[in-house]
Amino acid sequence: MLVSPSLLSANFANLQQDIEMINNSSADMLHLDIMDGVFVPNISFGFPVIKSVQQICTKPLDVHLMVVEPQKFIGAVRDCGATIMNIHQEACIHLDRAVNEIKRAGMKAAVTLNPSTPVATLEDIISELDMVLLMSVNPGFGGQSFIENTLKKVTRLRHMIAASNSKALIEIDGGVNLHTGAQLAEAGADILVAGSYVFNSKTPIQTIQGLKEL
Ligand code: DX5
Numbered sequence: 486m487l488v489s490p491s492l493l494s495a496n497f498a499n500l501q502q503d504i505e506m507i508n509n510s511s512a513d514m515l516h517l518d519i520m521d522g523v524f525v526p527n528i529s530f531g532f533p534v535i536k537s538v539q540q541i542c543t544k545p546l547d548v549h550l551m552v553v554e555p556q557k558f559i560g561a562v563r564d565c566g567a568t569i570m571n572i573h574q575e576a577c578i579h580l581d582r583a584v585n586e587i588k589r590a591g592m593k594a595a596v597t598l599n600p601s602t603p604v605a606t607l608e609d610i611i612s613e614l615d616m617v618l619l620m621s622v623n624p625g626f627g628g629q630s631f632i633e634n635t636l637k638k639v640t641r642l643r644h645m646i647a648a649s650n651s652k653a654l655i656e657i658d659g660g661v662n663l664h665t666g667a668q669l670a671e672a673g674a675d676i677l678v679a680g681s682y683v684f685n686s687k688t689p690i691q692t693i694q695g696l697k698e699l
């Protein structure tokens with residue numbers, strides 16, 4: 486399993502310590518959640534923070550934009566050194582154009598779906614995507630409970646990807662722990678995002694390794 490710890494649950498008064506932990510762990514990437522208080526009912530951090538994180542983080546950056554009109558920020562996300570840019574299907578009217586712009590900017594393009602958005606909405610773009618991020622909580626906050634219906638969505642998405650010869654990876658975000666992670670592995674997920682489960686752990690390096698071994 487690939488693992489992308491979410492910085493949202495880190496100690497913002499000492500990010501350096503938490504990023505050094507990530508660097509020393511078996512995490513495959515670092516997940517960064519940008520919120521605008523409009524698309525989601527919360528505000529997190531923005532580009533200056535991600536730029537500073539990028540200077541000390543040795544892992545690829547997996548940036549998740551929970552903002553309206555995310556296509557406006559493709560250049561800004563690229564300038565932060567992101568490897569993957571996740572935009573919400575619900576936030577983007579011209580999704581095909583935005584996905585192509587992300588790829589032209591040199592990043593991997595990922596589309597995110599809220600829990601109530603059907604996987605079928607991606608049928609006509611799946612072959613162009615590097616990744617699909619399924620939200621397994623309603624986005625905006627860390628520490629929420631996993632929505633079980635996500636497991637069915639993973640199965641449906643796995644079939645859609647196989648049927649279209651797409652290379653898209655399936656990432657899951659929200660309420661991930663060893664228990665839900667094992668269910669997601671069984672359903673066919675490729676990447677697990679985990680925020681509070683990793684950063685609230687007394688032994689985060691071992692916690693990350695536990696998810697890796699799923
Ligand atoms: C939620 C964010 C998540 C969040 C997950 O809106 O997109 O990345 O950090 O937190 P946990 O793992 O605690 O559910």
Ligand code: ZN
Pocket residue numbers: 491516517518549658678
């Ligand atoms: Zn996220």
